[in-house]
Amino acid sequence: MALYKVEGIVLRRRIMGESDRIVTIFARNYGKISAVAKGARKPKSRLGGRTEPFIYASYLLAEGRNLDIITQAELIDGLPAVREDLYLTAMATYFIELVDSFTELREAHDDIFDLLWAVLRLLEGGAEPDLIARIFEVRLMTLLGYRPQLERCARCNALVGSAWRFDVSIGGLLCRECRPSAAHLATVSADAVRLMRLLLITDIGQLVRAGIPENLLAEIERVMGAFIDYRSESRIKSREFLMQAREERKNKRAVTG
Numbered sequence: 001m002a003l004y005k006v007e008g009i010v011l012r013r014r015i016m017g018e019s020d021r022i023v024t025i026f027a028r029n030y031g032k033i034s035a036v037a038k039g040a041r042k043p044k045s046r047l048g049g050r051t052e053p054f055i056y057a058s059y060l061l062a063e064g065r066n067l068d069i070i071t072q073a074e075l076i077d078g079l080p081a082v083r084e085d086l087y088l089t090a091m092a093t094y095f096i097e098l099v100d101s102f103t104e105l106r107e108a109h110d111d112i113f114d115l116l117w118a119v120l121r122l123l124e125g126g127a128e129p130d131l132i133a134r135i136f137e138v139r140l141m142t143l144l145g146y147r148p149q150l151e152r153c154a155r156c157n158a159l160v161g162s163a164w165r166f167d168v169s170i171g172g173l174l175c176r177e178c179r180p181s182a183a184h185l186a187t188v189s190a191d192a193v194r195l196m197r198l199l200l201i202t203d204i205g206q207l208v209r210a211g212i213p214e215n216l217l218a219e220i221e222r223v224m225g226a227f228i229d230y231r232s233e234s235r236i237k238s239r240e241f242l243m244q245a246r247e248e249r250k251n252k253r254a255v256t257g
């Protein structure tokens with residue numbers, strides 16, 4: 001059996017048989033890989049804890065007839081702070097679901113890998129999760145070939161001063177003249193558009209230090225959410241978990257003052 005080693009982030013796992021798991025790993029140089037972790041659900045398994053979602057580990061795989069088999073796993077980073085906090089866990093779950101739903105098996109995407117790992121590390125380091133999420137969304141869509149058109153009207157190329165609408169089917173802004181009566185339109189303020197441009201091009205560390213107003217992030221969340229839903233072939237399930245976790249976080253903050 002041929003062996004090979006990958007470094008990757010676990011996107012998903014599901015039960016197989018009595019004690020095994022099928023694990024989907026997003027690996028550097030390989031892209032998405034599905035592999036079997038034998039006995040991973042047994043209490044004493046060494047593979048168990050290393051095949052949990054958003055674990056970053058190095059895996060030794062053996063080529064199998066159908067599915068490859070994980071023979072060894074060495075933890076690189078388990079993101080303990082993210083795992084301890086419900087909202088951060090929900091956010092990390094959202095990030096890996098987006099990567100999972102927009103990538104194909106065995107298609108290497110090292111740029112997306114680097115972005116995913118960077119945003120997970122920022123969550124771990126205590127950066128504002130909603131800002132990190134918006135940076136991730138605009139940059140992920142760009143790396144997938146859906147860079148939002150935010151400079152000029154996506155249809156007639158006119159410069160537009162105000163009253164922008166974002167057309168998710170075109171993936172860009174439309175001016176007042178080009179705005180059709182069709183659906184898929186989300187209003188977006190000039191400030192939110194300016195911020196989206198910055199999220200695309202500004203150094204992430206600088207954005208994290210800047211302190212971005214919550215209302216603008218919420219506006220961008222609506223626009224990018226609609227855009228992602230339009231482009232995605234499957235429903236993004238983790239968004240519900242994220243909304244619940246956000247409510248809990250708000251309540252907790254209200255209590256602790």
Ligand SMILES: [Zn+2]
Nearest residue numbers: 153156175178
């Ligand atoms: Zn136009």
